[in-house]
Amino acid sequence: MTRTTMSRRILGVICVVGIFLIIAIGRLVEIQVVQAATLNEEAAGKMSQTHVLFGTRGSVTDRNGTVLAEAQMRYNVTASPSQSLNEFSRTVDGKRVSVSTAQAATEIAQLVGKTPQAVIDILNAALTEDPHSEYAVIAKSVDLTAFRALDALGIPWLYFEQAPSRVYPNGAVAGNLVGFVGEDGQALAGLELSNEECLAGVNGEQTSDRSARESITIPGSQVVTKPAKTGGKLTLTIDADVQWYVQQVLAKQVEDQHGSWGMAVVEEVKTGKLVAVADYPSIDPNNVNGTSENYRGSLAFSAPYEPGSTMKPLTASMLLDQGKVTPETHVYSPYEITHDNGANFHDSGYHASNLTLTGVLVESSNVGISQVGDLISADKRYDFMTKFGFGSTSEVDFLGESTGILRTPDEWDNQTFYTMMFGQGFTATAIQMASAYQALGNGGVRLPVQLVESCTADDGSVSKPSLPGPVRVVSESAARTSVDMMENVATKGWLRDKLAIGGYRVAAKTGTAQQADGNGGYSDSYIVSLEGLVPADNPQYVVLVTIADTDMNTTGAVAPVFHDIAAHVLKQYRVQPSTGSAPDFPLNY
Amino acid sequence: MSNALRQVQVSPLRRSLTRVSQSVSSRVVGKKRPKVFYATVSVAGTVGIIVTQIILSVWVSSNAFEIDELQTASKEVTRSSEQVQQHVSELSSPQNLAQTAEALGMVSSSTPAYLRLSDAQVLGQPSVASSSAGLVAGSYAGLVPNSELAKWRNPAPLTGNVSATSVATTTAADASVPLSPSAGATIPVPQTR
Structure with missing residues (x-):
């Protein structure tokens, strides 16, 4: 062996070792640098679990804190159809008993409110599509009671998913106002939707490492990667107890009178806050499909109607404000009239024609109010009506709230010029009507209508809705005198016995409005309403009741409802009984 | 330990006497004993650390099981509490209260009256509530529906341990508190003097 061959061999060995070394280094670099991210992820995926931290949606409460809507954890029941084919065994009274799929299905069905066949059908359908199917939804959003009972069954192929609902x-109660949330947690209607910003919670995420076999969380491995945000609490001005009472009394009368729908509003005179807004039919948000689509919101906000004679005290207050009339002004009021401009109409019943202005309100004479209503210009009347709140949505800005139709004076035709004085020829919502009466009760000053009291964020900070300032519509004395005249309606009108509330003075006005028949004319069934202020000596509450298409077809159908609601509100809020007696204006001259 | 001490005391003396010649032998003597000592200490230390670590990790992981168990128990208790809360809030809904009150023969009062203490004046017009004032009787009961309440009125058939307990509690409560006057003899007459 020469020196050269020797050194060649050494060189060869070094080369081979070198090559292996390079390959090894290359592999090292590939694993540690090139694939590092992917491999780390894969490892983390095998070891750690990510789960959602649910950001709870805030609750909706009434003025006293009664919960009207709240988040609740529900559970979706799912199954592994392929595993369900196997029998399983469980211990009953210390003995092992095997349970067949059919028996398990029967047990499940009982708890989720389905037939056993329906449960088996779900499993079969999934297996037909994919014989190795591992996932089928048996029932959605079952409550805690059902979930715990299902869990206790110990069926190995039954799984649960959390489903915030x-x-x-x-x-x-207040379902018409609160609205509802869809199955996916998305707000769909009412205050739930319009106050999304206040109520919405934001889901967070947490990762943790788990042991392979028992799936036990390894201590110290929990990391909140994204904190959950809890939604705020929405407080309404509604009083749930009063709201229920108003809804119940209204519903009872609509049913008894076979009316097609009804609404009732209670508003605080001194604050503009709504205490109750009832609609019938109205929705139970727990069961949205139980109510026709037309009645899933609030008619009081969204369904304007021609108010009819409840408009007359407002027209009278405008005239009083302008100093054109007094309660005792003589008004010649025949049954029928044709004005100079050609407008023609008549009253609903015969009465003496020598009426005072108070008499015009008590007899609810269309002719009478038209005789004095034109003492002020159309522009001036339009201006008053706008200030009373007609023609624009209320400050609540409820979802789908209507402005009603109030045309400008240049669009009024000759007939409308007069009919608007007694509440035909324009439309208003129940809320707009309540708000206009609130101004009369509050010395002529209209306050913004309020439905949402405040939003309390999770950190405790309270934000109130921004509302415009109060608006003076008519003078204090004009407003007071109008209420006095309305009190004469309650004490001298044909409904006096039905309207009397022992110990309290009542101011009220009836309204019987024709309904458009959809063909440019009027149908012969009426929307009847009664609206008033209690107690009349120091008005605290506006009460409005409206029902369509009653058997009686007169305001006699709504008077008992008005009475019961007004009496209940006075009782509920401990309003001091009235002092003094009702002003007594002559009705005839 | 005593060897080490002696060594430390001796070596400076030796160094001062014969610095060069003695230094080699002294290092040999001085180095041999510490080697055994340090080896023992480090091995014992290492073993100690490993053992502690094993004990600690066993302790931690056994606690993990305990934590998991407690968390499950806590979850169960929270669920029970939630379940009862839900029941309470639905039972306290106005629909249920009104129906229960009417079932017990109560009627809503008509107009209230107040007694002013300063001058014994009666304010308002007191009147007797009429027995026909029933608001939720018969077919009027479901006019303001509450399907959550209906669920509690006609509960789904329950199985399992949890439900068995809750049923038992309800029955016990029902038995101890007579709900209507007819269920337990007469209403005791208050003693006035």
Whole structure:
């Protein structure tokens, strides 16, 4: 062996070792640098688990803190159809008993409110599509009671998913206002939707490492990668107890009178806050499909109607404000009239024609109010009506709220020029009407209508809705005198016995409005309403009741409802009984 | 330990006497004993650390099981509490209260009256509530529906341990508190003097 061959061999060995070394280094670089991210991820995926931290949606409460809507954890029941084919065994009274798929299905069916066949059908359908199917939904959003009972069955192929959902513990109480949330947690209607910003929670994420076999969380491995945000609490001005009462009394009368729908509003005179807004039919947000689509919101906000004679005290207050009339002004009021401009209409019933202005309100004479209504210009009347809140949505800005139709004076035809004085020829929502009466009760100053009291964020900070300032519509004395005249309606009108509330003075006005028949004319069924202020000597509450298509077809159908609601509100809020007696204005001259 | 001490005391003396010649032998003597000592200490230390670590990790992981168990128990308790809360909030809904009150023969009062203490004046017009004032009787009961409440009125058939307990509790409560006057003899007459 020469020196050269020797050194060649050494060289060869070094080369081979070198090549292996390079390959090894290359592999090292590939694993540690090139594939590092992917491999780390894969490892983390095998070891750690990510789960959602649910950001709870805030609750909706009434003015006293009664919960109207709240988040509740529900559970989706799922199954592994392929595993369900196997029998399993469980211990009953210390003995092992094997349970067949059919028996398990029967047990599940009982708890999720399905037939056993329906459960088996779900499993079969999944297996037909894919014989190795590992996932089928048996039932969605079952409650805690059902979930615990299902869990206790110990069926190995039954799994559960958390499904945050929404519950309305008081059902249809204020359901028309609160609205509802869809199955996916998305707000779909009412205040739930319009106050999404306040209520919405944001889901977070947490990762943790788990042991392979028992799936036990390894201590110290929990990391919140994204914190969950809890939604704020929305407080309403509604009083759930009063709201329920108003809804119940209204619903009872609509049913008894075979009316097609009804609404009732209670508003605080001194604050503009809504205490109750009832609609019938109305929705139970726990069971959205139980109510026709037309009645899933609030008619009081969204369904404008021609108010009819409840408009007359407002027209009278405008005339009083302008100093054109007094309660005793003589108004010649025959049954029928044709004005100079050709407008022709008549009253709903015969009465003496020598009426005072108070008499015009008590007899609800269209002719009478039209005789004095034209003492102020159309522009001036339009201006007053705008200030009363007609023609624009209320400050609540409820979802789908209507402005009603209030045309500008240049669009009024000869007939409308007069009919608007007694509430035909324009439309208003129940909320707009309540708000206009609130101004009369509050010395002529209209306050913004309020439905949302505040939003309390999770950190405790409270934000209130921004509202415009109060608006003076008519003078204090004009407003007071209008209420006095309305009190004469309650004490001398044909409904006086039905409207009397022992110990309290009541101011009210009836309204019987024709409904458009959809062909440019009027149908012969009426929307009847009664609206008033209690107690009349120091008005605290506006009460409005409206029902369509009653058997009686007169305001006699709504008077008992008005009475019951007004009496209940006075009782509920401990309003001091009235002092003094009702002003006594002559009705005839 | 005593060897080490002696060594430390001796070596400076030796160094001062014969710095060059003695230094080699002294290092040999001085180095041999510490080697055994340090080896023992480090091995014992290492073993100690490993053992502690093993004990600690066993302790931690056994706690993990305990934590998991407690968390499950806590979850169960929270669920029970939630379940009861839900029941309470639905039972306290106005629909249920009104129906229960009417079932017990109560009626809503008509107009209230107040007694002013300063001058014994009666304010308002007191009147007797009429027995026909029933608001939720018969077919009027479901006018303001609450399907959550209906669920509690007609509960789904329950199985399992949890439900068995809750049923038992309800029955016990029902038995101890008579709900209507007819269920337990007469209403006791208050003693006035």
